[in-house]
Amino acid sequence: MGKHLITLTVNGRAEEAEIPAKRLLCDLLRDDLMLTGTKRGCETGTCGACSVIVDGRLVKSCLMLALQARGAAVTTVEGLAAPGELSPLQQCFAENGGLQCGYCTPGFLMAASALLAQNPGPTEAQVREALDGNLCRCTGYSGIVASVLAAAEKLRGH
Amino acid sequence: MRDFEFLEPADVAEASRMLAAHGEDCRAYAGGTALLLALRQRLVAPTHLVSLGRIPALSGVRFDAAAGLRIGALTRHAELAAAPEVLRHYPMLAGMAAHLANPQVRNQGTLGGNLCYADPATDPPTCLLGLDAEVEIASARGTRRLPIGDFFVDYYTTALAPDEILVAVHVPPPAADAIGRYTRFLRTPAEHRPLVNVAVTARRSGGAATAVRVAVGASTPIPARVPRAEALLEGRAVTAELAAAAAAAAADDIFAVSDGRGDEAYRRAMVRVVLRRTLAALFDLPGE
Protein backbone atom coordinates (compact mmCIF):
# COMPACT_ATOMS: atom_id res chain seq x y z
CA MET A 1 0.00 0.00 0.00
CA GLY A 2 1.41 3.35 -1.00
CA LYS A 3 2.00 6.33 1.23
CA HIS A 4 0.38 9.66 0.60
CA LEU A 5 1.96 13.04 0.96
CA ILE A 6 -0.57 15.42 2.40
CA THR A 7 -0.46 19.13 2.96
CA LEU A 8 -2.91 21.08 5.05
CA THR A 9 -3.06 24.13 7.28
CA VAL A 10 -3.31 23.53 11.00
CA ASN A 11 -3.89 26.49 13.30
CA GLY A 12 -2.66 28.78 10.54
CA ARG A 13 0.57 26.86 9.88
CA ALA A 14 1.26 24.95 6.70
CA GLU A 15 1.90 21.31 7.55
CA GLU A 16 2.99 18.31 5.53
CA ALA A 17 3.03 14.62 6.36
CA GLU A 18 3.59 11.29 4.68
CA ILE A 19 0.87 8.90 5.78
CA PRO A 20 -0.83 5.63 4.95
CA ALA A 21 -4.38 5.97 3.61
CA LYS A 22 -5.81 4.55 6.82
CA ARG A 23 -4.43 7.36 9.04
CA LEU A 24 -7.31 9.01 10.91
CA LEU A 25 -7.32 12.77 11.22
CA CYS A 26 -7.06 12.53 15.04
CA ASP A 27 -3.95 10.34 14.69
CA LEU A 28 -2.38 12.70 12.16
CA LEU A 29 -2.86 15.57 14.57
CA ARG A 30 -1.65 13.73 17.66
CA ASP A 31 1.02 11.36 16.36
CA ASP A 32 2.41 13.06 13.24
CA LEU A 33 1.99 16.71 14.19
CA MET A 34 2.32 16.22 17.97
CA LEU A 35 -0.78 18.29 18.68
CA THR A 36 -1.97 16.21 21.61
CA GLY A 37 -4.65 18.63 22.79
CA THR A 38 -7.12 16.75 20.59
CA LYS A 39 -8.10 13.63 22.54
CA ARG A 40 -9.01 10.14 21.46
CA GLY A 41 -11.90 9.08 23.66
CA CYS A 42 -14.43 6.48 22.59
CA GLU A 43 -13.20 6.24 18.99
CA THR A 44 -16.74 5.40 17.93
CA GLY A 45 -17.99 8.90 17.17
CA THR A 46 -19.93 9.19 20.40
CA CYS A 47 -17.91 11.19 22.93
CA GLY A 48 -16.68 14.18 20.92
CA ALA A 49 -13.29 14.48 22.70
CA CYS A 50 -11.62 14.46 19.26
CA SER A 51 -13.67 17.38 17.88
CA VAL A 52 -11.81 19.84 15.65
CA ILE A 53 -12.90 22.40 13.07
CA VAL A 54 -12.19 21.66 9.40
CA ASP A 55 -12.90 24.46 6.94
CA GLY A 56 -15.41 25.95 9.38
CA ARG A 57 -17.20 22.66 10.09
CA LEU A 58 -17.11 21.02 13.50
CA VAL A 59 -16.15 17.36 13.00
CA LYS A 60 -15.11 14.30 14.99
CA SER A 61 -11.54 13.66 13.89
CA CYS A 62 -11.80 9.95 14.81
CA LEU A 63 -14.52 9.55 12.17
CA MET A 64 -12.50 10.99 9.34
CA LEU A 65 -9.45 9.98 7.34
CA ALA A 66 -6.59 12.47 7.32
CA LEU A 67 -6.79 12.28 3.52
CA GLN A 68 -10.20 13.94 3.73
CA ALA A 69 -8.52 17.03 5.20
CA ARG A 70 -6.07 17.48 2.32
CA GLY A 71 -5.73 21.17 1.55
CA ALA A 72 -8.11 22.09 4.38
CA ALA A 73 -7.73 24.59 7.19
CA VAL A 74 -7.92 22.75 10.49
CA THR A 75 -8.30 24.37 13.90
CA THR A 76 -7.52 22.39 17.05
CA VAL A 77 -7.66 23.45 20.67
CA GLU A 78 -4.02 24.59 20.39
CA GLY A 79 -5.19 27.18 17.88
CA LEU A 80 -7.62 28.94 20.20
CA ALA A 81 -4.99 31.12 21.92
CA ALA A 82 -1.26 31.83 21.83
CA PRO A 83 0.86 29.38 23.89
CA GLY A 84 0.54 30.08 27.59
CA GLU A 85 -2.52 32.22 27.12
CA LEU A 86 -6.25 31.51 27.35
CA SER A 87 -8.88 32.69 24.91
CA PRO A 88 -11.96 34.39 26.41
CA LEU A 89 -13.85 31.11 25.95
CA GLN A 90 -11.18 29.12 27.78
CA GLN A 91 -11.06 31.77 30.51
CA CYS A 92 -14.81 31.40 30.98
CA PHE A 93 -14.49 27.60 31.31
CA ALA A 94 -11.96 28.18 34.08
CA GLU A 95 -14.12 30.74 35.85
CA ASN A 96 -17.44 28.91 35.61
CA GLY A 97 -16.53 25.37 36.61
CA GLY A 98 -16.62 24.21 33.00
CA LEU A 99 -14.13 21.40 33.59
CA GLN A 100 -12.96 18.92 36.15
CA CYS A 101 -10.59 16.25 34.83
CA GLY A 102 -10.26 18.16 31.57
CA TYR A 103 -10.17 15.22 29.15
CA CYS A 104 -13.35 16.19 27.32
CA THR A 105 -12.56 19.91 27.47
CA PRO A 106 -10.76 20.36 24.14
CA GLY A 107 -13.76 18.84 22.36
CA PHE A 108 -16.22 21.05 24.23
CA LEU A 109 -14.09 24.11 23.49
CA MET A 110 -14.10 23.33 19.78
CA ALA A 111 -17.86 22.68 19.71
CA ALA A 112 -18.47 25.92 21.60
CA SER A 113 -16.09 27.84 19.29
CA ALA A 114 -17.94 26.53 16.23
CA LEU A 115 -21.25 27.62 17.76
CA LEU A 116 -20.07 31.11 18.73
CA ALA A 117 -18.54 31.67 15.30
CA GLN A 118 -21.97 31.06 13.75
CA ASN A 119 -24.20 32.43 16.47
CA PRO A 120 -22.69 35.04 18.80
CA GLY A 121 -25.86 35.26 20.91
CA PRO A 122 -27.07 31.70 21.53
CA THR A 123 -29.86 30.83 23.94
CA GLU A 124 -29.25 28.19 26.57
CA ALA A 125 -31.22 25.69 24.48
CA GLN A 126 -29.04 26.45 21.46
CA VAL A 127 -25.90 25.95 23.53
CA ARG A 128 -27.15 22.58 24.76
CA GLU A 129 -28.03 21.54 21.23
CA ALA A 130 -24.61 22.57 19.91
CA LEU A 131 -22.91 20.50 22.64
CA ASP A 132 -25.09 17.46 21.98
CA GLY A 133 -22.23 15.55 20.35
CA ASN A 134 -19.89 15.89 23.34
CA LEU A 135 -19.90 13.88 26.55
CA CYS A 136 -18.53 14.88 29.95
CA ARG A 137 -18.32 12.14 32.55
CA CYS A 138 -17.25 14.13 35.60
CA THR A 139 -18.39 17.67 36.04
CA GLY A 140 -21.78 17.53 34.31
CA TYR A 141 -23.13 19.99 31.83
CA SER A 142 -24.41 22.95 33.89
CA GLY A 143 -20.97 24.48 34.34
CA ILE A 144 -20.09 23.92 30.71
CA VAL A 145 -23.29 25.56 29.47
CA ALA A 146 -22.77 28.47 31.87
CA SER A 147 -19.20 28.86 30.59
CA VAL A 148 -20.33 29.09 26.97
CA LEU A 149 -23.09 31.57 27.78
CA ALA A 150 -20.62 33.69 29.77
CA ALA A 151 -18.15 33.60 26.89
CA ALA A 152 -20.83 34.65 24.43
CA GLU A 153 -21.62 37.65 26.58
CA LYS A 154 -17.96 38.54 27.04
CA LEU A 155 -17.26 38.27 23.31
CA ARG A 156 -20.22 40.49 22.53
CA GLY A 157 -18.53 43.08 24.71
CA HIS A 158 -20.87 43.17 27.71
CA MET B 1 -7.62 -1.31 10.90
CA ARG B 2 -5.91 -2.69 7.81
CA ASP B 3 -4.46 -0.27 5.29
CA PHE B 4 -6.10 0.10 1.89
CA GLU B 5 -5.70 1.85 -1.43
CA PHE B 6 -7.66 5.09 -1.58
CA LEU B 7 -8.98 5.58 -5.11
CA GLU B 8 -10.44 8.87 -6.28
CA PRO B 9 -12.43 8.53 -9.50
CA ALA B 10 -13.62 11.68 -11.27
CA ASP B 11 -16.97 10.37 -12.46
CA VAL B 12 -19.58 7.71 -11.79
CA ALA B 13 -18.57 5.42 -14.67
CA GLU B 14 -14.97 5.30 -13.47
CA ALA B 15 -16.06 4.67 -9.88
CA SER B 16 -18.35 1.89 -11.03
CA ARG B 17 -15.57 0.20 -13.01
CA MET B 18 -13.31 0.36 -9.96
CA LEU B 19 -15.99 -1.20 -7.76
CA ALA B 20 -16.52 -3.94 -10.35
CA ALA B 21 -12.79 -4.61 -10.72
CA HIS B 22 -12.14 -5.10 -7.00
CA GLY B 23 -15.42 -6.80 -6.09
CA GLU B 24 -15.89 -7.85 -2.49
CA ASP B 25 -12.55 -6.29 -1.50
CA CYS B 26 -13.78 -2.84 -2.35
CA ARG B 27 -16.18 -0.31 -0.83
CA ALA B 28 -17.46 3.10 -1.86
CA TYR B 29 -16.47 5.84 0.57
CA ALA B 30 -18.41 9.06 1.21
CA GLY B 31 -18.11 10.78 4.61
CA GLY B 32 -16.73 7.67 6.29
CA THR B 33 -18.72 8.00 9.52
CA ALA B 34 -20.32 4.58 9.15
CA LEU B 35 -17.64 2.78 7.18
CA LEU B 36 -14.70 3.75 9.42
CA LEU B 37 -16.47 2.22 12.42
CA ALA B 38 -17.04 -1.00 10.48
CA LEU B 39 -13.39 -1.03 9.38
CA ARG B 40 -12.16 -0.49 12.91
CA GLN B 41 -14.32 -3.31 14.21
CA ARG B 42 -13.06 -5.44 11.31
CA LEU B 43 -16.57 -6.14 10.17
CA VAL B 44 -15.19 -5.45 6.72
CA ALA B 45 -11.57 -5.33 5.57
CA PRO B 46 -11.50 -3.92 2.04
CA THR B 47 -8.22 -3.61 0.16
CA HIS B 48 -9.60 -0.67 -1.84
CA LEU B 49 -11.81 2.28 -0.98
CA VAL B 50 -13.39 4.19 -3.84
CA SER B 51 -13.83 7.75 -2.61
CA LEU B 52 -16.84 9.49 -4.12
CA GLY B 53 -15.79 12.96 -2.97
CA ARG B 54 -14.50 14.15 -6.35
CA ILE B 55 -17.57 13.24 -8.41
CA PRO B 56 -19.49 16.47 -9.11
CA ALA B 57 -22.70 14.67 -10.18
CA LEU B 58 -23.22 13.50 -6.58
CA SER B 59 -23.36 17.01 -5.10
CA GLY B 60 -25.90 19.73 -4.72
CA VAL B 61 -29.51 20.28 -3.71
CA ARG B 62 -31.85 21.56 -6.43
CA PHE B 63 -35.56 22.34 -6.46
CA ASP B 64 -37.78 22.61 -9.49
CA ALA B 65 -41.52 23.25 -9.19
CA ALA B 66 -42.34 20.56 -11.76
CA ALA B 67 -39.65 17.96 -11.04
CA GLY B 68 -39.40 18.41 -7.28
CA LEU B 69 -36.27 18.11 -5.20
CA ARG B 70 -33.00 16.48 -6.22
CA ILE B 71 -30.57 15.81 -3.38
CA GLY B 72 -27.10 14.72 -4.46
CA ALA B 73 -25.94 11.62 -2.58
CA LEU B 74 -22.94 13.45 -1.11
CA THR B 75 -25.14 16.08 0.56
CA ARG B 76 -24.31 16.16 4.24
CA HIS B 77 -27.14 16.09 6.77
CA ALA B 78 -26.33 19.64 7.95
CA GLU B 79 -26.42 20.92 4.37
CA LEU B 80 -29.81 19.32 3.81
CA ALA B 81 -31.12 20.85 7.04
CA ALA B 82 -29.97 24.34 6.01
CA ALA B 83 -30.81 24.33 2.29
CA PRO B 84 -33.29 27.18 1.68
CA GLU B 85 -35.36 25.21 -0.86
CA VAL B 86 -35.67 22.30 1.57
CA LEU B 87 -36.64 24.55 4.48
CA ARG B 88 -39.24 26.22 2.30
CA HIS B 89 -40.84 23.31 0.44
CA TYR B 90 -40.03 20.29 2.64
CA PRO B 91 -39.89 21.50 6.27
CA MET B 92 -40.48 17.92 7.45
CA LEU B 93 -37.30 16.79 5.69
CA ALA B 94 -35.24 19.77 6.88
CA GLY B 95 -36.40 19.23 10.46
CA MET B 96 -35.49 15.54 10.29
CA ALA B 97 -31.99 16.30 9.02
CA ALA B 98 -31.47 19.04 11.63
CA HIS B 99 -32.03 16.66 14.54
CA LEU B 100 -30.52 13.31 13.64
CA ALA B 101 -27.32 12.12 15.32
CA ASN B 102 -25.31 15.08 16.68
CA PRO B 103 -23.81 18.27 15.23
CA GLN B 104 -20.50 16.70 14.21
CA VAL B 105 -22.04 13.67 12.50
CA ARG B 106 -24.46 15.99 10.68
CA ASN B 107 -21.41 17.91 9.40
CA GLN B 108 -19.69 14.73 8.21
CA GLY B 109 -22.22 12.08 7.26
CA THR B 110 -23.92 12.15 3.87
CA LEU B 111 -27.49 11.31 2.99
CA GLY B 112 -26.24 8.79 0.42
CA GLY B 113 -24.02 7.06 2.97
CA ASN B 114 -26.88 6.86 5.40
CA LEU B 115 -29.21 5.22 2.86
CA CYS B 116 -26.58 2.85 1.42
CA TYR B 117 -25.53 1.61 4.85
CA ALA B 118 -29.21 0.78 5.54
CA ASP B 119 -28.81 0.77 9.30
CA PRO B 120 -32.38 0.41 10.58
CA ALA B 121 -31.86 2.72 13.57
CA THR B 122 -31.59 5.88 11.49
CA ASP B 123 -33.88 8.69 10.41
CA PRO B 124 -33.80 9.52 6.68
CA PRO B 125 -35.16 6.18 5.37
CA THR B 126 -38.52 6.48 7.15
CA CYS B 127 -38.88 10.19 6.43
CA LEU B 128 -38.12 9.70 2.72
CA LEU B 129 -40.53 6.75 2.48
CA GLY B 130 -43.23 9.02 3.90
CA LEU B 131 -42.35 11.62 1.26
CA ASP B 132 -42.60 9.07 -1.59
CA ALA B 133 -38.97 9.62 -2.62
CA GLU B 134 -37.11 7.81 -5.38
CA VAL B 135 -33.43 6.97 -5.61
CA GLU B 136 -31.32 7.46 -8.72
CA ILE B 137 -28.72 4.74 -9.13
CA ALA B 138 -25.96 4.56 -11.74
CA SER B 139 -23.15 2.33 -12.89
CA ALA B 140 -20.97 2.06 -15.99
CA ARG B 141 -23.89 0.01 -17.39
CA GLY B 142 -26.47 2.79 -17.11
CA THR B 143 -28.88 4.58 -14.79
CA ARG B 144 -32.09 3.46 -13.09
CA ARG B 145 -34.61 4.87 -10.64
CA LEU B 146 -36.34 3.00 -7.84
CA PRO B 147 -38.99 3.95 -5.29
CA ILE B 148 -37.15 4.23 -2.00
CA GLY B 149 -39.33 1.47 -0.56
CA ASP B 150 -37.74 -0.95 -3.04
CA PHE B 151 -34.21 0.26 -2.31
CA PHE B 152 -34.14 -1.19 1.19
CA VAL B 153 -34.04 -4.98 1.14
CA ASP B 154 -33.15 -6.00 4.70
CA TYR B 155 -30.94 -4.97 7.62
CA TYR B 156 -27.84 -3.33 6.11
CA THR B 157 -28.86 -4.55 2.66
CA THR B 158 -29.98 -2.49 -0.32
CA ALA B 159 -30.90 -3.13 -3.93
CA LEU B 160 -27.52 -1.75 -5.10
CA ALA B 161 -25.50 -4.12 -7.27
CA PRO B 162 -21.78 -4.22 -6.35
CA ASP B 163 -20.85 -1.86 -9.20
CA GLU B 164 -23.70 0.59 -8.59
CA ILE B 165 -23.59 3.99 -6.91
CA LEU B 166 -26.39 6.00 -5.40
CA VAL B 167 -26.32 9.29 -7.30
CA ALA B 168 -29.25 11.24 -5.90
CA VAL B 169 -32.55 11.16 -4.05
CA HIS B 170 -35.60 12.68 -5.71
CA VAL B 171 -38.62 13.92 -3.78
CA PRO B 172 -41.78 14.77 -5.76
CA PRO B 173 -43.01 18.37 -5.65
CA PRO B 174 -45.37 18.97 -2.72
CA ALA B 175 -49.06 19.53 -3.50
CA ALA B 176 -50.41 22.93 -2.44
CA ASP B 177 -52.43 21.27 0.35
CA ALA B 178 -49.73 18.80 1.41
CA ILE B 179 -49.13 18.27 5.11
CA GLY B 180 -46.60 16.01 6.77
CA ARG B 181 -44.91 15.25 10.02
CA TYR B 182 -41.89 13.18 11.03
CA THR B 183 -41.30 12.06 14.62
CA ARG B 184 -38.33 10.25 16.13
CA PHE B 185 -38.53 8.69 19.57
CA LEU B 186 -35.39 8.11 21.61
CA ARG B 187 -35.29 5.98 24.72
CA THR B 188 -33.00 8.55 26.35
CA PRO B 189 -31.74 11.82 24.87
CA ALA B 190 -28.15 10.60 25.19
CA GLU B 191 -28.84 7.72 22.83
CA HIS B 192 -28.67 9.46 19.51
CA ARG B 193 -30.32 6.80 17.47
CA PRO B 194 -34.09 6.53 17.17
CA LEU B 195 -35.88 3.59 18.78
CA VAL B 196 -38.99 4.26 16.70
CA ASN B 197 -39.72 6.71 13.96
CA VAL B 198 -42.84 7.61 12.06
CA ALA B 199 -43.56 9.72 8.99
CA VAL B 200 -47.06 10.69 7.93
CA THR B 201 -47.93 12.70 4.85
CA ALA B 202 -51.33 13.53 3.39
CA ARG B 203 -53.30 16.10 1.49
CA ARG B 204 -55.82 17.99 3.51
CA SER B 205 -58.69 18.99 1.33
CA GLY B 206 -61.61 20.42 3.25
CA GLY B 207 -61.94 18.41 6.42
CA ALA B 208 -60.78 15.15 4.92
CA ALA B 209 -57.33 13.60 4.58
CA THR B 210 -56.45 12.05 1.25
CA ALA B 211 -53.34 10.47 -0.27
CA VAL B 212 -52.36 9.37 3.24
CA ARG B 213 -48.98 7.69 3.65
CA VAL B 214 -47.93 6.21 6.98
CA ALA B 215 -44.34 4.96 7.27
CA VAL B 216 -42.81 3.35 10.34
CA GLY B 217 -39.13 2.55 10.89
CA ALA B 218 -36.24 2.08 13.31
CA SER B 219 -38.18 -0.72 15.04
CA THR B 220 -38.46 -2.66 11.80
CA PRO B 221 -35.60 -4.15 9.74
CA ILE B 222 -36.42 -1.68 6.97
CA PRO B 223 -38.93 1.15 7.01
CA ALA B 224 -42.39 0.06 5.93
CA ARG B 225 -45.70 1.61 5.06
CA VAL B 226 -48.75 0.45 6.98
CA PRO B 227 -51.59 -0.08 4.48
CA ARG B 228 -54.25 -0.80 7.11
CA ALA B 229 -53.52 2.45 8.97
CA GLU B 230 -53.51 4.39 5.69
CA ALA B 231 -56.88 2.87 4.67
CA LEU B 232 -58.44 3.78 8.03
CA LEU B 233 -57.48 7.43 7.56
CA GLU B 234 -58.01 7.80 3.81
CA GLY B 235 -60.82 10.12 2.81
CA ARG B 236 -61.90 10.72 6.40
CA ALA B 237 -61.92 13.65 8.76
CA VAL B 238 -59.31 12.43 11.23
CA THR B 239 -60.56 12.31 14.81
CA ALA B 240 -58.80 11.22 18.00
CA GLU B 241 -60.61 7.85 17.82
CA LEU B 242 -59.55 7.30 14.23
CA ALA B 243 -55.95 8.27 15.04
CA ALA B 244 -55.93 5.79 17.93
CA ALA B 245 -57.32 3.04 15.68
CA ALA B 246 -54.73 3.72 12.97
CA ALA B 247 -51.95 3.75 15.58
CA ALA B 248 -53.15 0.44 17.02
CA ALA B 249 -53.26 -1.08 13.51
CA ALA B 250 -49.67 0.02 12.88
CA ALA B 251 -48.50 -1.41 16.20
CA ASP B 252 -50.08 -4.75 15.28
CA ASP B 253 -49.07 -4.92 11.64
CA ILE B 254 -45.38 -4.01 11.60
CA PHE B 255 -42.63 -6.60 11.62
CA ALA B 256 -41.13 -5.48 14.94
CA VAL B 257 -37.53 -6.26 15.82
CA SER B 258 -36.51 -7.35 19.29
CA ASP B 259 -33.02 -6.60 20.55
CA GLY B 260 -30.99 -5.11 23.35
CA ARG B 261 -32.34 -1.63 22.68
CA GLY B 262 -35.95 -2.72 23.05
CA ASP B 263 -37.95 -5.91 22.95
CA GLU B 264 -40.78 -6.46 20.53
CA ALA B 265 -43.64 -5.62 22.90
CA TYR B 266 -42.00 -2.36 23.97
CA ARG B 267 -41.33 -1.36 20.39
CA ARG B 268 -44.92 -2.07 19.33
CA ALA B 269 -46.21 -0.05 22.28
CA MET B 270 -43.97 2.88 21.34
CA VAL B 271 -45.03 2.70 17.69
CA ARG B 272 -48.63 3.03 18.84
CA VAL B 273 -47.93 6.03 21.06
CA VAL B 274 -45.63 7.80 18.62
CA LEU B 275 -47.96 7.38 15.66
CA ARG B 276 -51.01 8.49 17.66
CA ARG B 277 -49.18 11.62 18.80
CA THR B 278 -47.87 12.31 15.33
CA LEU B 279 -51.38 12.11 13.88
CA ALA B 280 -52.72 14.32 16.68
CA ALA B 281 -50.12 16.98 15.95
CA LEU B 282 -50.58 16.74 12.19
CA PHE B 283 -54.38 17.00 12.32
CA ASP B 284 -54.58 19.43 15.28
CA LEU B 285 -56.43 16.93 17.46
CA PRO B 286 -57.12 17.86 21.07
CA GLY B 287 -56.14 15.81 24.06
CA GLU B 288 -52.46 15.03 23.52
Ligand SMILES: Cc1cc2nc3c(=O)[nH]c(=O)nc-3n(C[C@H](O)[C@H](O)[C@H](O)COP(=O)(O)OP(=O)(O)OC[C@H]3O[C@@H](n4cnc5c(N)ncnc54)[C@H](O)[C@@H]3O)c2cc1C
Ligand atom coordinates in the same frame (compact mmCIF):
# COMPACT_ATOMS: atom_id res chain seq x y z
C1 LIG C 1 -22.31 8.55 16.71
C2 LIG C 1 -23.26 8.39 15.56
C3 LIG C 1 -24.63 8.65 15.76
C4 LIG C 1 -25.52 8.52 14.70
N1 LIG C 1 -26.84 8.79 14.91
C5 LIG C 1 -27.70 8.77 13.88
C6 LIG C 1 -29.08 9.13 14.05
O1 LIG C 1 -29.54 9.47 15.13
N2 LIG C 1 -29.88 9.10 12.98
C7 LIG C 1 -29.43 8.77 11.74
O2 LIG C 1 -30.19 8.81 10.80
N3 LIG C 1 -28.16 8.41 11.56
C8 LIG C 1 -27.29 8.39 12.59
N4 LIG C 1 -25.99 8.04 12.38
C9 LIG C 1 -25.61 7.51 11.09
C10 LIG C 1 -25.19 8.56 10.07
O3 LIG C 1 -26.33 9.14 9.50
C11 LIG C 1 -24.37 7.85 9.01
O4 LIG C 1 -23.20 7.33 9.62
C12 LIG C 1 -23.95 8.71 7.85
O5 LIG C 1 -24.98 9.40 7.23
C13 LIG C 1 -23.26 7.83 6.81
O6 LIG C 1 -22.84 8.65 5.75
P1 LIG C 1 -21.29 8.66 5.32
O7 LIG C 1 -21.19 9.60 4.17
O8 LIG C 1 -20.42 8.92 6.48
O9 LIG C 1 -21.16 7.16 4.83
P2 LIG C 1 -19.87 6.21 4.65
O10 LIG C 1 -19.40 5.74 5.96
O11 LIG C 1 -18.88 6.86 3.75
O12 LIG C 1 -20.54 5.03 3.86
C14 LIG C 1 -21.52 4.20 4.45
C15 LIG C 1 -21.82 3.03 3.52
O13 LIG C 1 -22.51 3.46 2.36
C16 LIG C 1 -21.75 3.18 1.17
N5 LIG C 1 -21.92 4.37 0.34
C17 LIG C 1 -21.77 5.66 0.74
N6 LIG C 1 -22.16 6.50 -0.23
C18 LIG C 1 -22.53 5.72 -1.29
C19 LIG C 1 -23.07 6.02 -2.59
N7 LIG C 1 -23.31 7.28 -2.99
N8 LIG C 1 -23.33 4.98 -3.41
C20 LIG C 1 -23.10 3.70 -3.00
N9 LIG C 1 -22.66 3.37 -1.79
C21 LIG C 1 -22.37 4.38 -0.94
C22 LIG C 1 -20.35 2.87 1.63
O14 LIG C 1 -19.74 1.94 0.79
C23 LIG C 1 -20.59 2.30 3.03
O15 LIG C 1 -20.90 0.94 2.95
C24 LIG C 1 -25.06 8.14 13.42
C25 LIG C 1 -23.70 7.89 13.22
C26 LIG C 1 -22.81 8.01 14.27
C27 LIG C 1 -21.36 7.74 14.01
